Amino acid sequence: MDSTVEQISDALKSVFGKLEEKFGARLLGSSVFRGELTFLVAPEDLVEVATYCKAPEGLGFDRLEFLTGNHYPERIEQPFEVAVQLTSMATNDRLRLKVPLKEGQKMPTLSSLWPAANWCERETWEMYGIEFEGHPNLIRLLTDADFEGHPLRKDFPVRGLVGGRIRTDLKGKI
Amino acid sequence: MAGHESHPTAPPKPRATPEEMRERKRLSRQRVSDDSEFITVSMGPQHPSTHGVYQAVVDLDGEIVVNTRPNIGNLHRGVEKLAEVKSYHRFLPLTDRLDYISSFAMNHAYAEAVEKLMDIEVPRRARYIRTIGDELCRLSNHLLWLGVHVMDFGAQTFFLICFRDREYVMDLWEMLCGARLTHSYARIGGVAADLPDGWVEKCRAAMEFMPRRLAEYQRLVEKNRIFLKRTVGIGIFTREDCVAWRVTGPSLRATGMERDLRKTEPYAAYDEVDFDVAVEYDADVYSRYLVRMKEMYESCRIILQCLDQLPEGDYINQDAPSQTFPRKKQVMRDSAAMVQDFMQTFRGPKVPKGEVYKAIEVPKGEMGVYIVSDGSSIPQRLHLVTPTFYHCQATPALFEGEMISDVVGIFGSVDIVLGDSDR
Numbered sequence: 001m002d003s004t005v006e007q008i009s010d011a012l013k014s015v016f017g018k019l020e021e022k023f024g025a026r027l028l029g030s031s032v033f034r035g036e037l038t039f040l041v042a043p044e045d046l047v048e049v050a051t052y053c054k055a056p057e058g059l060g061f062d063r064l065e066f067l068t069g070n071h072y073p074e075r076i077e078q079p080f081e082v083a084v085q086l087t088s089m090a091t092n093d094r095l096r097l098k099v100p101l102k103e104g105q106k107m108p109t110l111s112s113l114w115p116a117a118n119w120c121e122r123e124t125w126e127m128y129g130i131e132f133e134g135h136p137n138l139i140r141l142l143t144d145a146d147f148e149g150h151p152l153r154k155d156f157p158v159r160g161l162v163g164g165r166i167r168t169d170l171k172g173k174i
Numbered sequence: 175m176a177g178h179e180s181h182p183t184a185p186p187k188p189r190a191t192p193e194e195m196r197e198r199k200r201l202s203r204q205r206v207s208d209d210s211e212f213i214t215v216s217m218g219p220q221h222p223s224t225h226g227v228y229q230a231v232v233d234l235d236g237e238i239v240v241n242t243r244p245n246i247g248n249l250h251r252g253v254e255k256l257a258e259v260k261s262y263h264r265f266l267p268l269t270d271r272l273d274y275i276s277s278f279a280m281n282h283a284y285a286e287a288v289e290k291l292m293d294i295e296v297p298r299r300a301r302y303i304r305t306i307g308d309e310l311c312r313l314s315n316h317l318l319w320l321g322v323h324v325m326d327f328g329a330q331t332f333f334l335i336c337f338r339d340r341e342y343v344m345d346l347w348e349m350l351c352g353a354r355l356t357h358s359y360a361r362i363g364g365v366a367a368d369l370p371d372g373w374v375e376k377c378r379a380a381m382e383f384m385p386r387r388l389a390e391y392q393r394l395v396e397k398n399r400i401f402l403k404r405t406v407g408i409g410i411f412t413r414e415d416c417v418a419w420r421v422t423g424p425s426l427r428a429t430g431m432e433r434d435l436r437k438t439e440p441y442a443a444y445d446e447v448d449f450d451v452a453v454e455y456d457a458d459v460y461s462r463y464l465v466r467m468k469e470m471y472e473s474c475r476i477i478l479q480c481l482d483q484l485p486e487g488d489y490i491n492q493d494a495p496s497q498t499f500p501r502k503k504q505v506m507r508d509s510a511a512m513v514q515d516f517m518q519t520f521r522g523p524k525v526p527k528g529e530v531y532k533a534i535e536v537p538k539g540e541m542g543v544y545i546v547s548d549g550s551s552i553p554q555r556l557h558l559v560t561p562t563f564y565h566c567q568a569t570p571a572l573f574e575g576e577m578i579s580d581v582v583g584i585f586g587s588v589d590i591v592l593g594d595s596d597r
Contacts, residue, residue, distance in 0.1 A: 033528040034290055063417050065531070066559040070546060085531055085544065085559075089417055089431075092438045094531065116420040119567045127254075142247035142596060151255055158259050 011093050012037045015059055023049060028100070038096040043107045046084075046099055053086055053095065054113055061086035061095055067110065067120035069128040073154045078102050080130055084110065101130060109135040127152035146170070212240055217581070219248050225322065225585065226592030230569060237577050242570040246563075249596035257556035261522025262288050262362060263499070265556070270356035272560060273594040275318055276311035278347075279536035281360035286441055287532035287543035288362050292525055294494045298443070299487040300364035305443040306377070306480045307350075307359060308536075309473040313384070314343040315537035315589075316466045316473075323463070323586045324395060327404050332394060339387050342380045349373055362523065363498035364490030378481050381474045388470055395463070405460035409584035411572055412457055419568035422561050423539030424469065425588050428454045428461035435535040447479045459587040466589075497523040522551025531559075538562060538589050562594035 008016070016037060019027065027049075028040035041049050052058040065085035072079050078100040086095045101107060109132040110117040121132045122141040129150040132138060140147060149156055218229035227248035233241040253272070257265050269284045270277035282304055289296060296304075321336030344354045349370055351359040359366050395401055411421065413429040426433055434451040436444040452468035454461035491498045499518050500511035527549040533542035539561025546555040565588045572588065573581055 034293065034530050036530060038529070063420060065420070065533070065542060066544060066557060068544065068555075068557045070555045072554075083544070083557075085542075089433065096531070114420075115418050115571070116564055116567065119563065140247075142250040144247075151252060154258075156255075158255060 041097050043099050047108045061088045063087045064114035064116045067117050069124040071154050106131045106133045108133050225590045239573045242573045244569045246566050249592050253597045261551045267358045273591045276315040276537045278307040278357045279311040283534045283541040285360040290532045291530045292497050297488040298485045300489045301443045302480050302484050303365050306477050309477045312537045313473045314340050316470050319589050326582050326586045368489045381477045384474050407458050408580050409459045410457050420564040421568050424465040428465045429457040430455040447476050449476050462587045560594045566595045
């Protein structure tokens with residue numbers, strides 16, 4: 001780890017140092033690639049870490065850039081992952097937090113910290129089936145209300161489950 | 175750039191401090207009374223002024239919007255799923271279909287992200303061509319926006335006037351890549367082809383002519399009493415709201431924040447040209463109009479500088495044969511180039527394992543691409559962070575406490591393309 005930390009900017013080095021100092025062993029790991037800093041955080045620690053990242057007296061990452069999921073079927077233990085990208089409006093530094101999740105494991109919502117996380121979490125839920133605890137309105141966003149399945153999971157076929165034919169079974173229902 | 179302040183009918187525009195803006199927004203929200211019955215009205219998805227298939231279900235207290243439930247997704251095409259079965263080269267044409275008004279900027283955002291992942295250089299000439307392309311997109315996007323936005327307030331003719339001049343930009347695109355709407359002109363490591371003969375002169379003529387037309391628009395719009403009455407002080411969206419809802423681009427700059435990724439993290443050739451970031455301070459619909467108007471002048475300035483400084487050289491990187499396409503002319507003459515072309519088309523590029531996020535300033539805001547690579551030529555995960563998605567999400571906060579008749583104008587002022595939000 002220490003050899004790759006050399007590649008990031010001084011500002012991110014201080015962010016790295018502060019996070020390591022504050023949370024230490026509770027962080028599951030960190031990585032650096034192309035000058036971007038990523039931390040692995042356990043779901044139960046996420047709200048605390050994110051609050052510290054957002055607070056002006058903490059790290060000052062005041063804007064949520066995006067929140068999205070990912071599916072690694074080859075990882076047996078924790079096949080899901082949620083990535084949260086933060087930006088500091090003052091310094092334009094970026095930080096990414098990643099949360100590994102088990103199948104069916106719930107994740108705390110960040111929509112009370114950043115209102116912009118609301119739709120991101122709805123999208124992540126509908127695409128991956130990752131539930132967000134405490135979310136005010138966890139319903140489908142991009143797909144139809146009667147859509148079944150979570151399309152961005154790797155085991156969901158690209159052609160879809162009902163594509164290629166006209167649905168006649170909905171006659172009279174809508 | 176004259177004429178922003180000195181027209182007779184415009185009301186005085188003091189520079190509002192953030193505290194004043196917050197106070198104004200608070201007063202505007204206070205108009206909502208709690209103890210009355212609401213009327214629920216559905217606007218869209220077929221409403222003529224909702225700029226695409228966007229539905230807003232609004233609760234009204236008299237004429238004042240209390241609550242908005244936005245509904246998107248009617249244009250969802252599963253682009254992120256499709257990205258997971260296509261090689262990096264083959265996905266590029268799909269990025270056109272995100273924000274189809276400024277497709278080259280979308281190509282560019284994607285190409286920049288993939289180049290960051292692969293860590294390859296873009297030749298200087300290609301960077302200049304990309305800068306010109308980005309600014310042409312900004313110009314055509316803002317012209318279309320301006321026409322439609324003014325039409326929202328009832329001026330039908332103005333729409334056609336804007337489209338007439340947008341045609342100059344469209345002609346340039348047609349000459350450059352053969353397409354008017356979906357350009358697919360960027361490539362990983364450069365652009366698809368060099369500038370055709372005579373293009374530079376034609377572009378220069380159009381860009382020298384355009385500011386005169388923009389001044390004409392300003393005279394038409396900024397002296398129009400109806401436009402001013404319906405835009406000044408309407409739809410205030412403060413800096414804190416913008417940051418909280420990730421509203422970017424001209425709407426953010428209309429709150430007095432000088433944030434433009436072209437300046438803060440320069441990409442392409444933006445560090446080699448001289449331009450100003452357009453900033454306004456009142457955070458209302460009129461300020462957003464002014465920001466875009468200034469940006470159009472700046473775009474002309476940037477393009478003219480790029481044309482003057484346009485360097486010689488390659489238009490696509492030739493030093494990374496396992497990651498980029500060869501020059502098209504070589505493919506028919508040189509067997510190595512032919513093999514390279516074949517391998518890139520059918521196998522795809524060689525990509526290291528890792529994940530990157532790269533954002534650039536597209537006409538509507540900050541467009542980011544997040545790529546997770548597992549080392550194969552197909553992305554493991556590709557997430558498109560599009561500005562309109564977040565702008566649509568912010569609409570409840572944007573409409574709250576405003577009049578129902580202003581909703582369409584406010585919605586238009588943040589510049590929405592639903593292809594961008596639904597992906």
